């Protein structure tokens with residue numbers, strides 16, 4: 001499988017003084033179950049897209065959480081919305097809805 | 112003469128009975144199995160000091176040798192009813208007993224790992240529970256499915272705990288340290304084996320636990336991988352292939368192990384669930400609810416009805432036994448008011 005060269009998280013440091021978390025807060029309003037994520041990696045381990053690309057859904061949603069939106073919408077195109085991650089998540093995060101909402105929010109201009 | 116009935120002869124029930132008897136109070140101690148301490152006898156060595164479980168069981172059993180204590184084995188209490196001035200207990204054979212005080216000490220049972228289908232317990236022989244590993248350690252028979260000495264063993268934390276899908280949001284408290292304890296014991300028996308513990312958080316809360324973790328790294332070379340195993344499958348040679356993410360590296364991880372040990376959590380025993388619901392003192396997840404965890408943790412809010420040990424929440428032996436002593440004193444104070 002060719003590597004299309006997308007790589008998320010381009011910043012060298014996370015500057016939590018500068019980032020805007022507006023989109024992230026909106027995401028939590030839309031998908032409240034995401035608040036419960038405890039970074040276990042079940043979603044990324046089981047992910048169908050992960051088997052064929054370097055897509056990592058946990059890193060994508062964690063980048064979003066940190067206000068790092070760079071290239072995320074390209075990255076999210078790799079997800080096939082198969083829903084395996086949602087089935088396994090031990091904290092009951094609605095990942096499919098999370099992914100749809102991330103895609104949508106990334107289309108909107110940053111406030 | 113005032114009478115106290117205790118349901119369950121585990122560490123909690125036995126310790127409470129022993130304290131009450133030493134103070135001259137007559138106790139009936141009901142146990143559904145043919146002998147007491149089953150949840151201790153099935154273990155080899157105990158954290159935090161690797162003391163033999165047999166030794167602890169013998170010491171506790173010795174405390175029952177008091178003529179104020181009547182142990183009633185093979186007797187499952189199925190209902191308990193307040194009759195205005197005292198309690199009536201009903202056993203599974205239809206017999207009844209009357210008592211001024213009832214202490215619930217019905218304990219826990221381990222989570223049924225079959226409920227986590229994706230981990231393959233009950234389907235693949237190489238997937239075992241921590242209790243089965245405890246037995247292997249006890250009888251010094253740590254073997255893979257083909258009957259050979261294992262080359263690699265993986266442990267998975269939080270099976271049936273901290274898990275939305277099994278309905279248990281809580282942490283079972285004893286399994287982190289138990290995995291580290293078992294890993295060390297295995298390494299002592301089979302120095303060549305490679306051991307990885309898959310964890311999300313390592314909860315080394317008790318005295319000596321963190322030191323055990325350090326030792327596991329420094330002296331025994333045990334690997335710690337931060338990630339939850341999402342699925343397990345069998346290989347053609349009956350080993351177990353597991354999938355996880357190494358969340359610290361941010362990459363998917365695959366590994367083949369001879370054995371995958373599932374660290375099953377603690378749930379209320381069937382007896383705990385039943386008595387808690389019949390007495391209307393059912394707390395979260397079916398554990399017994401007390402008035403308050405701070406100052407009234409032996410009292411249930413019903414006259415003369417007390418609770419001790421893991422029927423209330425997951426706990427280790429040390430805290431269970433101390434809790435049982437507190438319950439015994441609360442019972443004596445109550446008896447003085449009658």
Ligand SMILES: Cc1cc2nc3c(=O)[nH]c(=O)nc-3n(C[C@H](O)[C@H](O)[C@H](O)COP(=O)(O)OP(=O)(O)OC[C@H]3O[C@@H](n4cnc5c(N)ncnc54)[C@H](O)[C@@H]3O)c2cc1C
Pocket residue numbers: 118119120121122123124141142143144147148149150151154156157158159186187188189216217218219220221241242285289375376377380381382383419420421422426427428429431
């Ligand atoms: C895998 C694992 C490893 C552990 N290792 C350790 C360790 O190394 N060190 C440590 O400190 N702790 C350890 N523990 C915890 C320890 O087992 C508990 O703290 C302890 O057993 C709790 O005692 P208890 O009396 O509250 O309950 P239990 O030991 O569960 O005893 C309850 C008793 O009540 C009886 N009973 C239940 N219902 C009824 C009924 N209706 N009528 C009559 N009798 C009934 C049961 O048969 C049982 O004998 C471990 C736990 C697990 C799961």
Ligand code: SF4
Pocket residue numbers: 043046047048049050057078079080081082083084085086095096099
């Ligand atoms: S829904 Fe998307 S992120 Fe989830 S497992 Fe399927 S491909 Fe992966």
Ligand code: SF4
Pocket residue numbers: 036037038039040041042043044058088089090091092093095
């Ligand atoms: S499986 Fe759920 S809890 Fe685990 S990292 Fe993914 S979203 Fe978070």
Ligand code: SF4
Pocket residue numbers: 268269270272273281282283284285286287288312313314374376
């Ligand atoms: S003690 Fe450790 S393994 Fe057990 S539920 Fe808590 S975090 Fe998980």
